[in-house]
Amino acid sequence: MNVFKFGGASVKDAASVKNIINILRENNSTPTVVVVSAMGKTTNRLEGIIEKFVNKQKDALADDVKVLQKYHYSIMEGLFEDKGHPVWEDIANLFSELDRELAKEPSLNFDHDYDQIICFGELLSTKIIAHYLRSSGLKAEWKDVRYAVKTNNAYREARVNWEVTRELVKEHFKFGDSHILVTQGFLGSTPDNITTTLGREGSDYTAAILAHVLKAEKVVIWKDVPGVLNADPKWFDDTVLLPELSYFDAIELAYYGASVIHPKTIKPLQNKNINLYVKSFKNPQAEGTVINNVKYDKLVPSFIFKMDQVLIRLSPHDYSFVAEDHLQTIFGILSENRVKINLMQNSALKFLICVNNDKRKLPKVIDLLEKDFKVSYETGLELITIRYFDQSTIDRVMINKELILEHRDKKNIQLIVRDLG
Numbered sequence: 001m002n003v004f005k006f007g008g009a010s011v012k013d014a015a016s017v018k019n020i021i022n023i024l025r026e027n028n029s030t031p032t033v034v035v036v037s038a039m040g041k042t043t044n045r046l047e048g049i050i051e052k053f054v055n056k057q058k059d060a061l062a063d064d065v066k067v068l069q070k071y072h073y074s075i076m077e078g079l080f081e082d083k084g085h086p087v088w089e090d091i092a093n094l095f096s097e098l099d100r101e102l103a104k105e106p107s108l109n110f111d112h113d114y115d116q117i118i119c120f121g122e123l124l125s126t127k128i129i130a131h132y133l134r135s136s137g138l139k140a141e142w143k144d145v146r147y148a149v150k151t152n153n154a155y156r157e158a159r160v161n162w163e164v165t166r167e168l169v170k171e172h173f174k175f176g177d178s179h180i181l182v183t184q185g186f187l188g189s190t191p192d193n194i195t196t197t198l199g200r201e202g203s204d205y206t207a208a209i210l211a212h213v214l215k216a217e218k219v220v221i222w223k224d225v226p227g228v229l230n231a232d233p234k235w236f237d238d239t240v241l242l243p244e245l246s247y248f249d250a251i252e253l254a255y256y257g258a259s260v261i262h263p264k265t266i267k268p269l270q271n272k273n274i275n276l277y278v279k280s281f282k283n284p285q286a287e288g289t290v291i292n293n294v295k296y297d298k299l300v301p302s303f304i305f306k307m308d309q310v311l312i313r314l315s316p317h318d319y320s321f322v323a324e325d326h327l328q329t330i331f332g333i334l335s336e337n338r339v340k341i342n343l344m345q346n347s348a349l350k351f352l353i354c355v356n357n358d359k360r361k362l363p364k365v366i367d368l369l370e371k372d373f374k375v376s377y378e379t380g381l382e383l384i385t386i387r388y389f390d391q392s393t394i395d396r397v398m399i400n401k402e403l404i405l406e407h408r409d410k411k412n413i414q415l416i417v418r419d420l421g
């Protein structure tokens, strides 16, 4: 069997849902699990709705829900002529369920509430797509992934319980008479069946989990780019496609923030030696990128840009050295608040960390750090990582930038810079 992942930027209208059928028909010799994420910008829209939900902006919230509804209905209108088709009732039910969720009082746990609302993006997209595949004559079945992917209750960044998930995936993802199983990426649930999510862009990871357990022949992530590129086309015109990539390089690139694939995606595939293809949704015949255990010494340089970075400088109040117990305090605060370190560096009297400018988490983290350290921070920075760098690539990215901090090892260079406009 194969696992295909669709969604997000590439699945955004009726035409793109129809394109899924073309791709599945061309690959119809093998049973396929189709993992789908939310359509178009739905997840971002839902994040806006969640923000209004916690701030109790009822009217603005209702307007946003209408926009979301209209968007999904317009896609359905392009797919289902028959107004009696069960899809209409299914989607109406989901929107009623969403309304019920939004009528509740926000709890004190933002992350919990977030997951109970954000999941509708995937529930809507999978329902629509499963119905459409069936109405087009494909033997497709809708599956609720939350019965199979079991996690802890670290909402918004839940950890998979592999032992339980392994058993439940085998039990729930049986093909039976179906040739295609359509399910949600990104979602999971706690032992008490409360919805959780695996982190933004987590659908790729779901595809890898299912592929791992079901021993897939391959995973294909269908994207709106031709494959894995050496930089985001947002920043460079002259990007090049990386035709093959080792699991190791894929993990490194994802770790440094390349938006190609969710960082957790690779390990489950590497463990079972499953090839991961990243291919163009619009041009499915093109080769794209294959990620597996290939070996090479060098690759073309890859560039990863992280914007809106904050550099936090910490020094102990008493001018003692930054010692182990200090490090423990710093890491403890960051991990409890789930703030990821993008870069760190220490010297005798200073500890520097570069993190994303998360408006919700950062003020709290800085408050906590100030109890034990003198804290200063700089915002509005960029973090540039170049893998397989050389001097010309450094020169290229440093045009009109002020260098704040540099970190290099054999393969990677990381530059924290300020844009000089």
Ligand code: ASP
Binding pocket: 007, 008, 037, 038, 043, 044, 121, 185, 186, 199, 200, 201, 202, 203, 204
């Ligand atoms: N819909 C979720 C997101 O946008 C998950 C995903 O796309 O993989 O983050």
Ligand code: MG
Binding pocket: 007, 008, 009, 037, 201, 203
């Ligand atoms: Mg996505």
